[in-house]
Amino acid sequence: xxxxxxxxxxxxxxxxxxxxxxxxxxxxxxxxxxxxxxxxxxxxxxxxxxxxxxxxxxxxxxxxxxxxxxxxxxxxxxxxxxxxxxxxxxxxxxxxxxxxxxxxxxxxxxxxxxxxxxxxxxxxxxxxxxxxxxxxxxxxxxxxxxxxxxxxxxxxxxxxxxxxxxxxxxxxxxxxxxxxxxxxxxxxxxxxxxxxxxxxxxxxxxxxxxxxxxxxxxxxxxxxxxxxxxxxxxxxxxxxxxxxxxxxxxxxxxxxxxxxxxxxxxxxxxxxxx
Amino acid sequence: xxxxxxxxxxxxxxxxxxxxxxxxxxxxxxxxxxxxxxxxxxxxxxxxxxxxxxxxxxxxxxxxxxxxxxxxxxxxxxxxxxxxxxxxxxxxxxxxxxxxxxxxxxxxxxxxxxxxxxxxxxxxxxxxxxxxxxxxxxxxxxxxxxxxxxxxxxxxxxxxxxxxxxxxxxxxxxxxxxxxxxxxxxxxxxxxxxxxxxxxxxxxxxxxxxxxxxxxxxxxxxxxxxxxxxxxxxxxxxxxxxxxxxxxxxxxxxx
Numbered sequence: 001x002x003x004x005x006x007x008x009x010x011x012x013x014x015x016x017x018x019x020x021x022x023x024x025x026x027x028x029x030x031x032x033x034x035x036x037x038x039x040x041x042x043x044x045x046x047x048x049x050x051x052x053x054x055x056x057x058x059x060x061x062x063x064x065x066x067x068x069x070x071x072x073x074x075x076x077x078x079x080x081x082x083x084x085x086x087x088x089x090x091x092x093x094x095x096x097x098x099x100x101x102x103x104x105x106x107x108x109x110x111x112x113x114x115x116x117x118x119x120x121x122x123x124x125x126x127x128x129x130x131x132x133x134x135x136x137x138x139x140x141x142x143x144x145x146x147x148x149x150x151x152x153x154x155x156x157x158x159x160x161x162x163x164x165x166x167x168x169x170x171x172x173x174x175x176x177x178x179x180x181x182x183x184x185x186x187x188x189x190x191x192x193x194x195x196x197x198x199x200x201x202x203x204x205x206x207x208x209x210x211x212x213x214x215x216x217x218x219x220x221x222x223x224x225x226x227x228x229x230x231x232x233x234x235x236x237x238x239x240x241x242x243x244x245x246x247x248x249x250x251x252x253x254x255x256x257x258x259x260x261x262x263x264x265x266x267x268x269x270x271x272x273x274x
Numbered sequence: 275x276x277x278x279x280x281x282x283x284x285x286x287x288x289x290x291x292x293x294x295x296x297x298x299x300x301x302x303x304x305x306x307x308x309x310x311x312x313x314x315x316x317x318x319x320x321x322x323x324x325x326x327x328x329x330x331x332x333x334x335x336x337x338x339x340x341x342x343x344x345x346x347x348x349x350x351x352x353x354x355x356x357x358x359x360x361x362x363x364x365x366x367x368x369x370x371x372x373x374x375x376x377x378x379x380x381x382x383x384x385x386x387x388x389x390x391x392x393x394x395x396x397x398x399x400x401x402x403x404x405x406x407x408x409x410x411x412x413x414x415x416x417x418x419x420x421x422x423x424x425x426x427x428x429x430x431x432x433x434x435x436x437x438x439x440x441x442x443x444x445x446x447x448x449x450x451x452x453x454x455x456x457x458x459x460x461x462x463x464x465x466x467x468x469x470x471x472x473x474x475x476x477x478x479x480x481x482x483x484x485x486x487x488x489x490x491x492x493x494x495x496x497x498x499x500x501x502x503x504x505x506x507x508x509x510x511x512x513x514x515x516x517x518x519x520x521x522x523x524x525x526x527x528x529x
Contacts, residue, residue, distance in 0.1 A: 123285075
């Protein structure tokens with residue numbers, strides 16, 4: 001009988017832990033775009049079931065490319081990706097079924113209503129009608145979008161669009177939720193609101209991969225982190241591990257060391273003379 | 275329904291729902307356009323032309339108009355829908371789902387096919403009420419219309435996937451498709467043309483499609499029906515395989 005958490009017959013976290021299976025297992029992933037840009041140069045990454053994992057790096061470091069390769073929006077040049085044991089290329093159906101993606105760019109269809117957006121998404125993932133209806137109702141509630149259910153997505157505010165994208169990613173109850181810079185350009189209230197959602201979803205058992213370039217966000221939310229720069233993973237561990245690795249006091253300074261901008265460290269900002 | 279059936283039904287429903295939401299533009303406008311053609315060429319000019327090859331001019335023109343509305347609507351729907359979704363990025367939702375290249379291609383194709391079919395059917399029904407429109411050979415008519423619709427659905431998908439801006443789609447429609455359809459003999463018989471235009475017409479693939487559909491309705495053709503059907507089947511199959519390969523490779527859809 002399928003577990004409650006995974007009603008579409010996927011492995012429960014318990015089972016995958018037992019099998020020693022990673023939620024996401026990336027090996028030597030390389031991606032060269034036809035333009036010649038090498039976005040990823042041999043990235044390896046393991047995320048355990050139930051983890052809240054943060055991928056930190058400057059703009060253009062390869063974060064989105066890594067995510068696109070995992071979700072089928074980009075095709076790896078070499079290397080392998082497994083999502084809960086399913087090969088993202090050879091066994092793409094099962095692999096994508098296990099992933100929910102909230103992309104960095106708002107990619108809603110302007111002509112669909114809020115409700116249709118959620119309903120279609122779940123349909124693409126094979127969720128039966130009755131469950132789609134229940135899940136839509138539930139997520140509209142959770143993300144305070146119930147009143148907007150019949151509005152076209154074009155008419156939503158920026159914050160509502162962000163919430164809708166997150167709700168959409170969760171419609172098919174993915175085991176691995178990928179959030180690509182979910183709080184880029186949002187106001188303080190929404191950022192905190194999103195953090196609460198993310199933490200709750202994780203506590204309910206969903207593995208989360210979060211990319212961000214906000215240090216505070218990574219520190220606050222993530223169990224483990226990886227630094228990515230110029231298409232390579234250059235550091236991995238808890239925020240304390242990473243600080244220790246760069247011989248600094250905190251994650252931000254470790255990050256600055258990584259991008260070669262130590263001189264920007266806050267510890268160097270002198271007290272203003274009054 | 276199995277998960278795969280739900281998936282395909284939803285992909286298809288999305289495409290049909292898109293044009294049904296804007297049906298004034300996607301169904302209404304082409305219907306009006308067809309009836310303006312019937313009024314001008316059939317009723318107004320037709321009374322002067324009289325008969326063509328023993329067939330009332332208006333009856334001679336209507337099959338071509340039905341073929342034209344099926345094809346242009348199938349094409350326009352799919353090319354715009356795909357380009358629009360690429361433009362918004364919304365197509366990523368389908369592309370990151372478990373749907374196979376075949377499922378995606380068929381769903382995108384069938385959206386336009388449905389729209390073309392609806393416009394063509396409504397034109398047929400309305401035309402039948404206005405004039406005495408025969409259906410001479412239903413066994414040629416139905417497969418011909420089906421193939422024409424599917425061919426242009428595929429062509430719309432191909433142009434939509436290739437296109438990078440709305441200008442690309444408009445170019446294909448206005449500068450390639452429309453002239454080929456108009457010069458393919460919707461409004462006249464190629465036998466009336468002087469040389470070399472009569473021979474040149476035979477190099478226009480749409481000329482054969484119009485003849486197939488016209489033969490299905492009124493039983494008159496200027497080309498071999500069997501050969502035209504065979505060529506159209508081959509062309510449709512080839513186009514489908516090309517598209518399937520592009521979808522499988524993720525051409526201009528997946529980075």
